[in-house]
Amino acid sequence: xxxxxxxxxxxxxxxxxxxxxxxxxxxxxxxxxxxxxxxxxxxxxxxxxxxxxxxxxxxxxxxxxxxxxxxxxxxxxxxxxxxxxxxxxxxxxxxxxxxxxxxxxxxxxxxxxxxxxxxxxxxxxxxxxxxxxxxxxxxxxxxxxxxxxxxxxxxxxxxxxxxxxxxxxxxxxxxxxxxxxxxxxxxxxxxxxxxxxxxxxxxxxxxxxxxxxxxxxxxxxxxxxxxxxxxxxxxxxxxxxxxxxxxxxxxxxxxxxxxxxxxxxxxxxxxxxxxxxxxxxxxxxxxxxxxxxxxxxxxxxxxxxxxxxxxxxxxxxxxxxxxxxxxxxxxxxxxxxxxxxxxxxxxxxxxxxxxxxxxxxxxxxxxxxxxxxxxxxxxxxxxxxxxxxxxxxxxxxxxxxxxxxxxxxxxxxxxxxxxxxxxxxxx
Numbered sequence: 001x002x003x004x005x006x007x008x009x010x011x012x013x014x015x016x017x018x019x020x021x022x023x024x025x026x027x028x029x030x031x032x033x034x035x036x037x038x039x040x041x042x043x044x045x046x047x048x049x050x051x052x053x054x055x056x057x058x059x060x061x062x063x064x065x066x067x068x069x070x071x072x073x074x075x076x077x078x079x080x081x082x083x084x085x086x087x088x089x090x091x092x093x094x095x096x097x098x099x100x101x102x103x104x105x106x107x108x109x110x111x112x113x114x115x116x117x118x119x120x121x122x123x124x125x126x127x128x129x130x131x132x133x134x135x136x137x138x139x140x141x142x143x144x145x146x147x148x149x150x151x152x153x154x155x156x157x158x159x160x161x162x163x164x165x166x167x168x169x170x171x172x173x174x175x176x177x178x179x180x181x182x183x184x185x186x187x188x189x190x191x192x193x194x195x196x197x198x199x200x201x202x203x204x205x206x207x208x209x210x211x212x213x214x215x216x217x218x219x220x221x222x223x224x225x226x227x228x229x230x231x232x233x234x235x236x237x238x239x240x241x242x243x244x245x246x247x248x249x250x251x252x253x254x255x256x257x258x259x260x261x262x263x264x265x266x267x268x269x270x271x272x273x274x275x276x277x278x279x280x281x282x283x284x285x286x287x288x289x290x291x292x293x294x295x296x297x298x299x300x301x302x303x304x305x306x307x308x309x310x311x312x313x314x315x316x317x318x319x320x321x322x323x324x325x326x327x328x329x330x331x332x333x334x335x336x337x338x339x340x341x342x343x344x345x346x347x348x349x350x351x352x353x354x355x356x357x358x359x360x361x362x363x364x365x366x367x368x369x370x371x372x373x374x375x376x377x378x379x380x381x382x383x384x385x386x387x388x389x390x391x392x393x394x395x396x397x398x399x400x401x402x403x404x405x406x407x408x409x410x411x412x413x414x415x416x417x418x419x420x421x422x423x424x425x426x427x
Contacts, residue, residue, distance in 0.1 A: 010155055010177035013039040013133075015427045017184040019201070020047035020134055022416035023399025024186030025123040030424025031182075032130030039178060040127070041138040043161050044196040048120040050188070053195065054371075054413070059116030061095065062088040062417070063410035064108035070411045072272055073403040074213050078379040079415060082387070086418040088410075098122045109409045137161040141175065143183070143204055145392070154183040154394065182427035184387075184396040186420070189373025190215060191400075197367070201401040202376065208392045211378045213403040217370035219412075220271045221263035222280070222361035229362070231329055233259050238319050243283035244270045252286060257322075260365060268408045271364060272374065282357045284326075287316045291351025295344060302340035306331055306350070309339070326354070372412050376403045387423040396423045 015031050017024045020042035028038045040047075051059055063070075066088045071079045092110070095102060100122060101113035112118050127134065135158075142157040156178045187201030202212055224232055235257040242255045244266035256264030270280060290310075297309045307327055311317055318326070327335050331350055334342055367373070377397050381390050387402075389395040398419040406412040 010179040011039075012179045013037045014180060015039070015182045015184065016041065016154065016156060016178055016180040017186055018042075018140060018204070019184075019186035019188060019399070019401075020044070020136065021186060021188050021399065022048065022051055022123075022413055023188075023420040024184065025127060026417050026420030027184055027186060027396075027398055027424040027427065028132045028134075028420075029123065029126040029130060030421050031427050032127060032132045034425070036427065038127075038130075038132045039180070040132060040134045041140065041156075041158060041178075042134070042136050042196075043139045043198070043200075045137055045161075047124060047134055047136065049195045050192065051120045051123075052116045053192075054116055055111050057116055058111045058114075059119045060105075060109050060111050060410040060413065061102075061119050062091050062110050062414045064088065064104065064110065066411060066414050070407045070409075071415065072374070072405050073379060075379045075403075078382075078384045078402075079404050079418075081384045082418040082422045083414070086421040088414050090421075091414070091417045094122065094126075095119070098125075107409055138176075140200060140204075143207065148179075151181070152393065153179050153181060155179050156183075180394075182394050182396065184398060184423060184427060185377075185401055186398050187401050189376060189400045190367045191217065191370040191373045193367060197373075201397075205377045205397065205401070208389065208395055210381050210389065210391060210397075213375040213378050215373050215375035217364050217367045218272050218374035218405055219268045219371035219408050220364040220366065220369060221258065221261055222267055222271065222274075223261040223363050223365060224359070225362040228359055229261065231325055232257050232261060235322055235325055238322050239264060240284070240319060240322070241286065242266055243286045245281045245283075246270065246273060246278055249273050255282065261361070262359075265408055268371065272405060272407065274361070274364075276363065277360070279358050279360045282359065283355050284318060284322075284357055285310075285316055285354055288355075289351070290354045291348050294339070294347040294351055298339040298342070298344075298347065303338045305336065305338065306342075306347075307335065310354075330354075371408065372405055373400060374405045376401050379403050385422065386426045387419055388426065396427060398423050 014036040015038045017040045020040045028040050032038050068080045100118045138158045139161045145152050159175045185201045236259045239256045243252045251266050251269040253266035254264045255266045387396045387398050399416045
């Protein structure tokens with residue numbers, strides 16, 4: 001397939017996609033199947049870096065149960081069209097056609113049996129099969145539009161991203177120009193900068209007049225700086241099932257105590273719905289009404305101690321180290337007092353605390369460890385059916401750069417495939 005050079009010495013493609021991640025590659029292979037000449041540009045030295053690190057290296061590539069309520073954004077209806085036109089079964093079919101072994105974990109999550117590399121290789125192989133070109137180490141310097149024939153084209157200037165060896169050797173970075181009718185922004189968000197995340201997608205959106213919903217780290221652990229933080233750090237490594245909630249939503253999932261704060265699926269999911277300064281609630285014993293248990297035991301076993309009652313509950317017992325720490329934190333003054341000598345009001349108060357431990361995070365671990373970026377290009381200015389900008393003809397936004405954020409569990413990948421597909425069908 002021959003690419004023509006225009007008068008400005010720009011190599012011309014039908015479609016240029018900025019970002020060789022999940023959404024960008026899926027858009028590329030979809031457009032390529034339609035016979036479109038497609039170029040994918042990425043400043044990283046390897047395509048699909050976040051795909052490779054996802055799911056502990058096994059890529060939680062989608063979920064059996066994908067519904068619009070699994071996504072958040074200023075416009076909760078925006079994701080419906082793409083998700084209905086490209087359901088998870090479509091991607092599963094591609095995975096199976098490539099004979100990639102996978103398995104289901106809890107809550108419908110699908111993971112590769114072997115490696116996330118299987119998913120990335122599948123996408124790159126599909127791109128290669130339809131003539132898609134992928135150019136890495138390509139830094140975007142300028143993007144502009146100019147009249148061409150009876151329409152408009154995008155003109156991009158890129159330079160090679162130099163490595164440390166290049167700089168040490170005095171290598172100069174030369175610029176390369178490209179032009180296209182359709183420009184797709186698939187740059188992702190700000191999460192995990194060590195993987196090459198940058199804000200260029202947001203900058204390009206603003207260049208063409210788009211509004212941004214303020215961005216924030218999401219699907220991210222909480223941090224604590226007060227005495228509660230000291231308690232949590234002392235319990236690093238402990239995990240248990242809880243119900244984590246705020247005023248808007250709750251999740252019944254495991255929490256993990258770490259040296260920096262609280263992590264685990266329950267905390268990551270809740271972070272999608274958390275705003276700075278808000279209090280969260282953790283039900284440490286979700287299967288038990290602790291107040292009822294303590295008051296009942298006071299009548300039937302009045303000489304028992306609180307820790308004995310909680311430790312005896314073997315089916316749903318708190319880990320011993322956590323129980324000891326909570327005793328010091330919550331009922332140190334009555335730890336050796338028999339139930340008969342503790343007022344009902346105090347037992348009721350303690351039960352309410354264990355079934356709804358109120359904590360105020362000081363913040364989160366931020367973009368450094370966040371799995372996704374919440375916020376982004378406002379969807380009010382983008383077509384939900386094609387992902388095309390309502391402000392600039394031929395400009396598209398897909399994947400994480402948009403104000404669409406999925407839950408933990410393969411939903412963000414499914415949004416990448418779906419938004420990549422519907423844009424690839426039209427670019």
